[in-house]
Amino acid sequence: MQELKEQWKDIIAASLKKAAAQAGIEMDDPRTRIIVETPPKPEMGDLAFPMFPFARDFRKAPPAIAADIAASLGSDIPGEAKTAGPYINIFISRQAVFQSVLQSVGEKKDDYGRTGSLKGEKVMIEFSSPNTNKPLHLGHLRNDILGESTARILEAAGAEVMKVNLINNRGVHICKSMLAYSKFGKGETPESTGVKGDHFVGDYYVKYNNWAKEDSSADGQAQEMLKKWEDGDSATRELWKTMNKWTLDGINQTYEKTDISFDRFYFESETYLSGKDIVLKGLEDGHFYKDDDGSIRLDMSDIGLDTKVLLRGDGTSVYVTQDLGTAIARHGDFPFDRLIYVVGNEQEYHFKVLFHTLKKLGYEWADQLYHLSYGMVNLPEGKMKSREGTVVDADDLLAQLEELVVEEIKTKGREEELDDVTGTAHAIALGALNYYLLHISPLKDMVFNPKESLSFNGNTGPYMQYMGARISSMLRKYEEGDYSGGAFKPELLASPEAWELVKLIGAYPGMVDQAASEMNPSVIASFVYELSRNFSRFYHENPILNNDDADLIVTRIELSKAVLQVLKNAFKLINIRFLEKM
Numbered sequence: 001m002q003e004l005k006e007q008w009k010d011i012i013a014a015s016l017k018k019a020a021a022q023a024g025i026e027m028d029d030p031r032t033r034i035i036v037e038t039p040p041k042p043e044m045g046d047l048a049f050p051m052f053p054f055a056r057d058f059r060k061a062p063p064a065i066a067a068d069i070a071a072s073l074g075s076d077i078p079g080e081a082k083t084a085g086p087y088i089n090i091f092i093s094r095q096a097v098f099q100s101v102l103q104s105v106g107e108k109k110d111d112y113g114r115t116g117s118l119k120g121e122k123v124m125i126e127f128s129s130p131n132t133n134k135p136l137h138l139g140h141l142r143n144d145i146l147g148e149s150t151a152r153i154l155e156a157a158g159a160e161v162m163k164v165n166l167i168n169n170r171g172v173h174i175c176k177s178m179l180a181y182s183k184f185g186k187g188e189t190p191e192s193t194g195v196k197g198d199h200f201v202g203d204y205y206v207k208y209n210n211w212a213k214e215d216s217s218a219d220g221q222a223q224e225m226l227k228k229w230e231d232g233d234s235a236t237r238e239l240w241k242t243m244n245k246w247t248l249d250g251i252n253q254t255y256e257k258t259d260i261s262f263d264r265f266y267f268e269s270e271t272y273l274s275g276k277d278i279v280l281k282g283l284e285d286g287h288f289y290k291d292d293d294g295s296i297r298l299d300m301s302d303i304g305l306d307t308k309v310l311l312r313g314d315g316t317s318v319y320v321t322q323d324l325g326t327a328i329a330r331h332g333d334f335p336f337d338r339l340i341y342v343v344g345n346e347q348e349y350h351f352k353v354l355f356h357t358l359k360k361l362g363y364e365w366a367d368q369l370y371h372l373s374y375g376m377v378n379l380p381e382g383k384m385k386s387r388e389g390t391v392v393d394a395d396d397l398l399a400q401l402e403e404l405v406v407e408e409i410k411t412k413g414r415e416e417e418l419d420d421v422t423g424t425a426h427a428i429a430l431g432a433l434n435y436y437l438l439h440i441s442p443l444k445d446m447v448f449n450p451k452e453s454l455s456f457n458g459n460t461g462p463y464m465q466y467m468g469a470r471i472s473s474m475l476r477k478y479e480e481g482d483y484s485g486g487a488f489k490p491e492l493l494a495s496p497e498a499w500e501l502v503k504l505i506g507a508y509p510g511m512v513d514q515a516a517s518e519m520n521p522s523v524i525a526s527f528v529y530e531l532s533r534n535f536s537r538f539y540h541e542n543p544i545l546n547n548d549d550a551d552l553i554v555t556r557i558e559l560s561k562a563v564l565q566v567l568k569n570a571f572k573l574i575n576i577r578f579l580e581k582m
């Protein structure tokens with residue numbers, strides 16, 4: 001579509017130039033001044049060129065220019081031109097659209113939809129950022145898919161993207177599971193018990209909490225352990241290393257299973273001291289002030305907020321201190337133009353403070369920091385068991401989804417057909433989860449409904465995977481069968497369903513740009529749904545292989561191939577696995 005728009009701009013520019021030359025008027029290159037709009041109603045055409053910008057050149061009213069230019073276009077153009085007051089409205093020839101869109105997809109293949117709108121921009125995106133005292137939960141799954149998908153979309157729009165994770169591996173909560181392990185662990189390990197490392201450590205965190213209910217000295221002991229850790233006590237550090245590795249190994253397995261990856265990990269154990277010097281320097285430079293209690297504070301009355309402690313009176317850091325140091329260090333590691341933090345909306349205040357402080361300190365990139373905030377995600381009341389009664393464990397949830405899919409595959413009698421039932425079930429479960437988590441705008445709270453997410457019919461991941469598998473199976477049949485002799489003839493694609501499909505395919509690169517500029521994967525999710533639904537309609541109304549016309553078969557197959565290619569490309573952006581069969 002973009003190509004056609006450009007082609008039409010060229011045509012209009014050439015006519016303007018010619019008309020100017022004939023009238024003996026000197027005119028700057030009109031192409032740069034041409035405006036292209038979309039008419040308010042489809043009946044009015046596909047493109048509209050207003051003639052206002054050229055009134056001065058021609059010393060004529062825009063409607064008169066429009067009439068002259070439209071009349072001069074002749075008949076040798078890929079479509080039709082009509083005037084409407086000061087506008088030249090263009091009805092693009094459908095044949096030209098089919099030709100151009102399908103050719104573009106066929107040439108670019110996996111790269112169709114890779115645009116250059118963010119070319120040259122360096123973006124760092126932080127997501128997931130779990131703590132090492134527990135495994136991942138449902139909230140992390142929403143965070144992970146938002147981060148991963150946004151990163152892939154920005155990359156498709158041409159940005160250079162660096163995905164980072166900030167592991168919170170220090171603090172009293174970490175010491176709590178360590179303390180419980182040293183009390184009740186009896187030397188057991190994830191290996192000796194066969195429990196996945198993150199769950200193993202998480203279970204000791206639960207044990208700690210149960211123990212602390214009985215023993216009032218527990219919290220004091222945990223604080224003592226933190227002090228020892230900070231002093232570098234070797235036994236404490238050893239235990240910490242061992243247990244952190246268990247958790248991280250487990251968490252990394254979950255990332256791998258869910259197709260989430262990072263370019264770099266930051267660890268709070270290494271960053272937690274950073275920021276102190278920055279705060280002290282900021283005090284010296286007069287950006288902050290020292291309160292009566294000795295704490296260093298930022299006055300935020302200029303943005304309608306209270307004061308904020310940046311460093312406690314005893315010289316210890318608070319949450320934001322670390323983030324100040326980390327942001328500055330990251331800009332040193334990778335001089336980003338934009339840094340995105342994917343973090344739940346309960347931390348909105350934290351990021352307001354962080355960004356405002358960095359701005360106060362004069363970092364010019366502070367305006368390019370962005371909190372990609374998202375709402376809570378819950379399960380429907382009483383629908384699925386959860387580990388500790390409150391949070392829904394990520395691994396458990398996935399396993400239960402997979403079980404449901406395997407059941408469905410068995411009920412449908414599809415086992416024979418599939419080469420790898422477990423692998424397919426995993427891909428479907430993941431597709432269901434990811435699509436469901438992405439199809440709503442990030443800011444909204446949501447209820448994840450497992451049954452609904454798995455429906456093969458409706459606005460779900462499996463429905464779209466199924467559409468991909470259906471096209472694939474048809475293409476296999478086409479390749480294997482005897483359908484030779486036909487030729488691609490775009491004029492045969494005359495149905496309204498085909499027209500809707502090709503318009504969608506042509507709109508895809510623009511969707512990528514929109515999703516990138518809004519940092520909102522739900523744009524791609526909705527697009528994939530539209531494309532799937534429209535293919536289904538097309539398929540229903542326009543028999544593809546069941547045809548006597550060899551040209552028609554080839555032509556509809558070509559359109560189907562393009563749909564499949566775009567589906568695959570869009571799936572990648574929202575982290576849905578494509579399945580040849582399901």
Ligand SMILES: NC(=[NH2+])NCCC[C@H](N)C(=O)O
Pocket residue numbers: 126129130131166168323341343
């Ligand atoms: N740069 C940041 N502060 N990122 C968010 C960290 C989230 C933190 N680990 C938590 O679990 O709440």
